[in-house]
Amino acid sequence: MSVKFNLYGSEGCHLCEQALALCLAVMPATALAEVDILDDEQLLELYRISIPVLERLSDGKKLFWPFEQAQILELL
Template identity: 60%
Template sequence: MSQVFILYSSEGCHLCEQALELCYGQLDPGKIKVVDIVDDDDLVALYGVHIPVLERLTDGQKLFWPFTAQQIGELI
């Protein structure tokens, strides 16, 4: 089964841009959904001080920034 991931981020977040580049190096871009947390109060409460956060949808496993390409590979 193919894994699908969410990258919780925010527009203009340079760390989120770095995280997305790392993700693109490890994952098929079509398997990554980028979610901007700014318009969702619940997501801001959960991830506001932690973004970027990468979540594997099959089981909810998350990587909180800072994470490495190796850690993404392990999550896959």
């Protein structure tokens, strides 16, 4: 399975770790790419105060934290 979602966050972000655990509970790890916003100035500007953010790559639809497993399932 190829990557279908990006999870935007940053290293050491406890909310990002919670979001990752929620995502991995309902989708395979191969469907998800973790993207550190600190590695990209544009992403940092976009998501600085919003992380974690889950994005469906097929259409760009995003979930901004806080989100729950049910919302992730709807996004699948």
